[in-house]
Amino acid sequence: SAVISQKPSRDICQRGTSLTIQCQVDSQVTMMFWYRQQPGQSLTLIATANQGSEATYESGFVIDKFPISRPNLTFSTLTVSNMSPEDSSIYLCSVKEPTAYEQYFGPGTRLTVT
Amino acid sequence: RKEVEQDPGPFNVPEGATVAFNCTYSNSASQSFFWYRQDCRKEPKLLMSVYSSGNEDGRFTAQLNRASQYISLLIRDSKLSDSATYLCVVNSGSSGTYKYIFGTGTRLKVLA
Numbered sequence: 001s002a003v004i005s006q007k008p009s010r011d012i013c014q015r016g017t018s019l020t021i022q023c024q025v026d027s028q029v030t031m032m033f034w035y036r037q038q039p040g041q042s043l044t045l046i047a048t049a050n051q052g053s054e055a056t057y058e059s060g061f062v063i064d065k066f067p068i069s070r071p072n073l074t075f076s077t078l079t080v081s082n083m084s085p086e087d088s089s090i091y092l093c094s095v096k097e098p099t100a101y102e103q104y105f106g107p108g109t110r111l112t113v114t
Numbered sequence: 115r116k117e118v119e120q121d122p123g124p125f126n127v128p129e130g131a132t133v134a135f136n137c138t139y140s141n142s143a144s145q146s147f148f149w150y151r152q153d154c155r156k157e158p159k160l161l162m163s164v165y166s167s168g169n170e171d172g173r174f175t176a177q178l179n180r181a182s183q184y185i186s187l188l189i190r191d192s193k194l195s196d197s198a199t200y201l202c203v204v205n206s207g208s209s210g211t212y213k214y215i216f217g218t219g220t221r222l223k224v225l226a
Contacts, residue, residue: 001160031212033214041218042201042216042217042218042219043158043201043216044216045213045214045215048212048213092157092158096212101145101146101148101163101205102148102160102163103160103212103214104160105157105158105159106157107156107157108156108157
């Protein structure tokens, strides 16, 4: 399976600021996804990052709050904008390889907003 | 009703026991199904995909019942290292699309 890295692994940010999380894959993948996992909860899909076009957001998530870029088939970024303490969460990227149904996850970014 | 439902547990079982988890899903058009394992403060890791015919991987057996819209995971001869949260995942996207819905997870604790 693909090897996925995320940067930063963790951060503590002040409310009102923004943080950009990077996701890098060691091979070309057709689909990349961004998830949020709030404390004690399961994963919620934020959006599908589409290469060369705008991301597809799930209900409850908007581009102004979570802008996503995907400039090529191995890299994507998620920005958490104008943060509040409610944004404290783990953010995970995942990928699906072209010939598989399964998705694989990066190690996650643990965000704390104070 | 949630799209994917699991009993949150925790399931506390002794070493060597057999334990089974069930998961129900609401979208009958769902195409593919998976079990993931998540250890504390780690990312989810794929345990196994679930096929219509059922599949087995060592001590783990997964089954799919499309008519009743549930999937199951059976763990035989539990080990201490099996302690984790088990996540049921359903791809509820329509044909050719991918929208993975996660259950809330079932916590397993294997006791010495």
